[in-house]
Structures are given as structure tokens and as C-alpha cells.
Amino acid sequence: MPDRDRILIAGGGIGGLAAALALAQKGVASLVLEKASQLGEIGAGIQLGPNAFHCFDRLGVGGAARAMAVYIDQLRLMDAMADGEIMHIDLGDAFRRRFGNPYAVVHRGDLHGVLLEGCREHPLIELSVSSEVTGYDQDSRTVTARLGNGETVIGAALIGADGLWSNVRRQVVGDGAPRVSGHTTYRSVIPTERMPEDLRWNAATLWAGPKCHIVHYPLSGWKVFNLVVTYHNDAPEPVAGKPVPVEEVRRGFAHVCDRAQNIIRHGTDWRMWVLCDREPVGNWVDGRVALLGDAAHPMLQYMAQGACMAMEDAVCLADSLARDPTDLPAGLALYRDRRLLRTARVQLTSRAIGDHVYHPDGPHAALRNAVMSAKSQAEWLNVLDWLYGGNGLD
Template identity: 65%
Template sequence: MTILVAGGGIGGLAAALALANKGFAVTVLEQASSLGEIGAGIQIGPNAFHALDHLGVGPAARAKAVYVDGLVLMDAVSDERVCTIPLDEPFRERYRNPYAVIHRADLHGVLLEGCRAHERVVLRTACRVVDYENTGSGVVALTQGGERLEARALIGADGLRSAVRARLVGDGEPVVSGHTTYRSVIPTEQMPEELRWNAATLWAGPKCHIVHYPLQGWKVFNLVATVHTDAREAVAGEPVPTELVRQSFAHVAARPQRIIHAAESWKRWVLCDREPQETWIDGRVALLGDAAHPMLQYMAQGACMAMEDAVCLGRALEQAGNDLSTGLEAYRQERLPRTTRLQLASRAMGEYVYHPDAARRLARNAWLGAKTPVDFYNSLDWLYGFGAA
């Protein structure tokens, strides 16, 4: 029997590829009618490139990426540069891989092609897993269409509102942060010329921030603008009037406002996460990626953690042999502390780095402005050095 993976996003495809590379037959069950990815840019740290290398698609991902020179923090009120983390040769030597940005659809496409080329991976669309039953020797996945699919194990990689998690954990709706993110992609020539930096740039303001970086061979710039709106309901990909976004950032300096005014269309998401949970496993069923540990965007590690999960899962099940339950538990024990740390760190980054105002803003500037590149690297070893071996 095969191993089933519920969800054909970045985490699900990475899991399928990791398991197939270890000799398992895998079937991916995607609820949408076609396999694809929405959204725009994501940041890929060295730890994610380590995972992509383990999956065998590192070179293909590198070919699609844009390699930025630094991570730049700007004060959106004073228009001053607070600090820069260089991503040049010393960074690459230390972490044995680069830092880059990539279009989400390009990264998904690399993993999808890897799965399509693998003889042990089957991809099914229009097939949503809604429940499961443990059988002792395996699991039965129940689909929305009424199928009962027997398998050796089921991996729930079905995202923030995972049906597998709903059965396994039962913790209800996600936690709504009250932070609304507006996203846009603009042609490079539309970006103000003096702001076409080869950097992942963060303009941090009072209860708001703007991020921008180049994508797709510098053809476009990715814009992400987030503001506290006290929204109480989750929203995903809803078009919004341009004027609404501009008004939301009227209190920041002139240059970051120019970035906002460069875009002519925006969509919004209300950011959500969940409280960390110890329960990821139920017999032959396990959670992965956002289904296990959804996190806010402020550490830029959501997709990276899903790919790390996949590599760990493949290795744990290979080492477990026929005792898949033990392998799933080993996977959980290895991944839980690290992903929980990222969930909590993402919340803290939003509060203390991205969005502080008044005296907290000045304290942030003094604290981060005094750091050297080596200081930053020392504080990031736990994150970017992971998986290098």
C-alpha cells in the first residue's frame, strides 16, 4: 500500500518527494482541480536550500531564484537605515548555501516537476480528504467524494484549515492576528528607481510595515504591506481598493509611501496562526507544514519549515522500516521544538521588530543598529545552519 499525502502545496509535494526518494510509494491528494500555487514572493534561507538539496531539486530551485545582497531594515517614520545583514560570500561560506527570494509558483513548480518525474509518486486532483480511520495496520482516508482509500500512513499537509488536523487536534478556527497584509506585484520599471534595491527590504513603522524585493529575474518587484486593522475574520486573496491601502500608510515617510503608490492593484489577507500543539500524531496519521505549525510571516520561514519537515519525515520513516508509527513519532519529536520556536519567534518579531512605535521603536533602532554582521550571524546560526550536514 501507498502513503497518502493530503494537500498538493509546497509542503505536500516536498513530503511526497522526500518519501519517494526513500523508497516509499506516495499518492498526493489535492482538493483543487489543478495543481498550482497562488501568492507571490517568498524568502528562502540557507536552511531551506539545504532541504531542497536533500530533496534533489536544489539546482532547479536555484535557477529560478533571485539572490539578494542583504536583508535591510529601514525606519518607515524617519526614512533612516537601521541595519543591514549582508548575504555575501562570508554568509554563504558560514551557512553553506545562499539566501534568495523566489516566486511561490516557481518554487511549487520545481517540486511539482520533481514529483511528476518520480516513478513512485502519483498525483490526484479534485480529491479532498475530509476524515480518516486508523485500522491498526494502516489508515483509511475518507474523501469528500465518498472514496475510502487504504494506505500505510496518511500525512496531513492540507494547510491552515486542515481537515486532518480538525480530526486529529480539534482546535477549531485559526487564531486571527488582527494584522491585514496587502500584496501586489509590479513591473520593475514601475518601482521608484531609487528604491530598486537588490535586497529584501523591510520598512518598519508604527503598527505597520512594507517589504519589497525583486523577483523572476528582476522582471517584477514583490510588495507586501501589512497594517494592524484589528480584523476579526480571516480573509484570503480578496481584492481591495487602491485608495484603502494608500490611506493605511499615510502616516509613514514619503519614500515608503511612494512604494505604496507605485502599485495599482492589491489583494488582502488577514494573517492567522495557531497555538503550538504537542499532538501531531494519531496512529498512522501525522501533520506537516501549516497543518502542524502555522506561523505568522515575520520570520519568513513558513514554507521553509514545511520543506524541513518533509526531509525529516522521509529520513524518520526510512529508519523505522516497517514500524511506521515509531517513525512518525520520531519525526514529531525532532520537529516539534524547532517549529514551536519559530511560531513564537514569528509573533515576537512582529511585535518588537516590525511594528513597534514611540520609545519601543527607538530602542529597536539602537539595539539592532549597534550589531555587526558577525553579531547577526551568531544570533542566526540556530536557524540558517540547520540541515547543512
């Protein structure tokens, strides 16, 4: 296939690799352009709803993805002040029958590795590192991506999967810097034997407290526990991956119950991120250029759907382009139209969950407890049906 017929993909993260795999399943060649000197993922745990597993199958990596996942029994919400359970959602047979796939947790690096191996094995996918896309030019037939090293590459279309600070988005949308949420997240991964024995639950557990919350779950075949703690401290500026002492982490959780505080005491090598997102926008597409994943719709972590939405984007993108391979701009516009409302709903719901489930205090928290504890397991499945009931791709 001539170079001008391939699809260029800016970004070799989860979204970019998923896009390459999805296109390859349709017989379309791609070139992934990653700015880093090697392909990999930082971070720790990631939660995967049934919609992620729908995507794995469409990407041709379903078996490998299922093999590296940890299948948890529950989503569990705890009251970080009263030290008691508010509610839980069972993830067993009824959940799997309803949504057609399981709920699981994985290490982000393991997930990226599955996608990367799939890309390396496919003859239609080329991977290029040290290749940051800084901008693009296009005409009626091609897109030329400009790289940070001064080189250019040509293709039939360009997909901006280059994350929250996307260079491609800057040219497509031009909406400036992301919105700083004021929420600071601290992450640690500890050996399972360091996790307090009475908290080694096979669950994705959330402890919700005033302006703070704590999340933990097992990873990597139960070898380690992922710890993620977040404090609404009105942080003014973005920060990513900064090492911090445990004393700084504990400062935002002195008011919660001792058992929840004890989780933080066992963490080591803490790193901090100040969470950012953006307002939903509709102009993801500029002719032969389109955005995907966090470049299109960055969201807060509170629905655990960032990676899932990127993989859904990838599958939908490939399907939309395949409907008429002779008119790629029309295919990109169709992709945007099919994804816009769903991803906007996840973006805005993620914010709302942070405000009304994760961080409320006083009567607000008491109302949360009353409303959420009153629902039956069947009612919770109905609540989740919009997100998990379909594959998000139709």
C-alpha cells in the same frame, strides 16, 4: 507496490509535494490528494533562507531550485518614519560560508512548479486532483482517507499537509479555528520599471513603522518587484485573497514617510489577507496519521520561514520513517519529536518579531533601532545561527 503500502498525503502545496519527493528519495511510494481541480500555488514572492536550499538538495531538486532563484545582497531594515536605514545583514561570501548556502527570493508559483515537476517525473509519486481529504479511519495496519466526493483511498499512513484550515488536523488535534492576528497583509506584484528607481535595491527590504510595515524585493530574474504591506488594524475575521482598491491599502500608511508611501502608490491589483496562526501543540500524531507544515504549526510571515519549515518537515519525516519501515507509527512519533521544539520556536519568534521589530512606536521603536543598529555583521551571523547554522533535520 500494493496500494496499502503507499503513504497518503493530503494537500498538494509546497509541503505536500516536498513530502512526496522526500519519501521517494527513500524509495517510498505516495499518493498526493489535492482538493483543487488543478495543482498550483497562489501568492507572490517568498524568501528562502539557507535551510531551504539544504532541503532542495535532499529532495533532489537543488539544481532546478537554484536556477529560478534571485540572489539578493542584503536583508535591509528601514525606519518608515525617519526614512533611514536602521541596519542590514550582508548575504555575501561570509554569510554563505557560515551557513553553507545562499539566501534568495523566488515567486511562490515558480517554487511550487519546481517541486511539482520533480513529483511528475518520479515513478513512485502519484498525483490526484479534486480529491479533498475530509477525514480518515485507521486500524493496526492501514489508514483509509475519506474524500469529499464520497470515495475512499487506502494507504499505510496519512500525512496531513492540507494547510491552515486542515481537515486532518481537525480530527487529529480538534482545536477549532486558527487564531486571528488582527494583522492585514496586502500583496501586489509590479513590473520593475514601475518601481521607483531609487528603491530598486537588490535586497529584501523591510520598512518598519507604527503598527505597519512594507516589504519589497525583486523577483523572476528582476522582471518584477514583489510588494507586501501589512497593517495591524485589529481585523476580526480571516480573509484570503480579496481584491481591494489601492485607497484601502494606503489608509493604513498615511503616517509613514513619503518615500515609503510612494511604494504603495505604484502597486496595482492589490489583494488582502488577514494573517492567522495557531498556538504550538505537541499532538501532531494519531497512530498512522501525522501533520506537516501549516497543518502542524502555522506561523505568521515575520520570519519568512513557513515554506522552509514545511520542507524541513518533509525531509525529517522521510528520514524518520526510513529508520524502521516496519513500524510507521514509531517513525511518525520520532518525526514529531524531532520537529516540535524547532517549529514552536519559529512560531513564537515570528509573533515576537512582529511586536518588537516590525510594528513598534515611540520609545519601543527607538529601543529597537538602538539595539539592532549596534550589532556588527559577525554578531548578526551569530544571532541567526540557531536557524541557519544547522540543517534543521538532525
